[in-house]
Amino acid sequence: GEDVEQSLFLSVREGDSSVINCTYTDSSSTYLYWYKQEPGAGLQLLTYIFSNMDMKQDQRLTVLLNKKDKHLSLRIADTQTGDSAIYFCAESDQTGANNLFFGTGTRLTVIP
Amino acid sequence: ETGVTQTPRHLVMGMTNKKSLKCEQHLGHNAMYWYKQSAKKPLELMFVYSLEERVENNSVPSRFSPECPNSSHLFLHLHTLQPEDSALYLCASSQVQGGKNSPLHFGNGTRLTVT
Numbered sequence: 001g002e003d004v005e006q007s008l009f010l011s012v013r014e015g016d017s018s019v020i021n022c023t024y025t026d027s028s029s030t031y032l033y034w035y036k037q038e039p040g041a042g043l044q045l046l047t048y049i050f051s052n053m054d055m056k057q058d059q060r061l062t063v064l065l066n067k068k069d070k071h072l073s074l075r076i077a078d079t080q081t082g083d084s085a086i087y088f089c090a091e092s093d094q095t096g097a098n099n100l101f102f103g104t105g106t107r108l109t110v111i112p
Numbered sequence: 113e114t115g116v117t118q119t120p121r122h123l124v125m126g127m128t129n130k131k132s133l134k135c136e137q138h139l140g141h142n143a144m145y146w147y148k149q150s151a152k153k154p155l156e157l158m159f160v161y162s163l164e165e166r167v168e169n170n171s172v173p174s175r176f177s178p179e180c181p182n183s184s185h186l187f188l189h190l191h192t193l194q195p196e197d198s199a200l201y202l203c204a205s206s207q208v209q210g211g212k213n214s215p216l217h218f219g220n221g222t223r224l225t226v227t
Contacts, residue, residue: 042116042218043204044218045217
C-alpha cells in the first residue's frame with residue numbers, strides 16, 4: 001500500500017529557515033499536500049503541488065518536488081514562533097473521494 | 113460561519129455510554145470524512161461519504177457508526193467504546209467532481225477520552 005514517511009521532530013532558531021522533508025512510495029501520486037496542525041486544532045491546508053511541477057512558492061513557503069526520488073520538501077523562510085506546529089505531508093492519486101494518505105507528521109519547534 | 117465545524121470539542125465518556133460526534137461543513141462540498149488521530153500514528157481514515165453514500169469503511173469496529181443525513185452534516189455515533197478509542201476525531205470535507213478530489217478541509221476535531 002501507499003507509504004508516506006517524515007521525520008518526527010525538527011528544531012530551528014527563530015529567523016532561520018526550516019526544511020521539512022517527506023518521502024512517498026506511490027508512483028501514481030498526482031497531488032502532494034502540506035498541512036499544518038497547531039495545538040488543539042485540526043489540520044490546516046498550507047499548500048499543495050501538482051506532480052508535473054517541481055517547485056511552488058507562496059510567500060514564506062517553498063515546496064520542492066523530486067518526482068524521480070519521490071521526495072517532497074517544505075521550506076519555511078524566516079521561521080517565526082507562530083510556525084511551531086506539526087506539519088503533515090499527504091499524497092493523493094486523485095481518483096476519487098477516499099485516497100488521501102498522510103505521513104506521521106513532523107513536529108517543528110521554533111526556539112526564540 | 114464558514115469551514116468545517118465539529119462539536120463537541122471535548123468529550124469524556126464511560127465504556128457503557130452512548131454519544132455522538134457532529135460535523136457540519138459550510139463549504140458546499142459533496143464528500144465528508146471521519147479520521148482518527150492517535151499519538152505517534154498516522155491519521156487513520158475511518159469513513160468516507162461521497163454524495164451521501166458511504167464509499168469507504170476501513171475495517172472500523174461496529175462500535176463506531178457513521179451517519180450522513182445530507183451533504184452538509186456527518187455524525188459519528190459511539191457506543192460501548194474501549195479506552196484505546198481515546199483519540200482526536202477529525203472531520204473533513206472535499207469536493208469530488210469528475211472523479212477528481214479537491215484538497216480536504218478539516219474541522220478542529222473532537223478530543224475523545226474513554227474512561
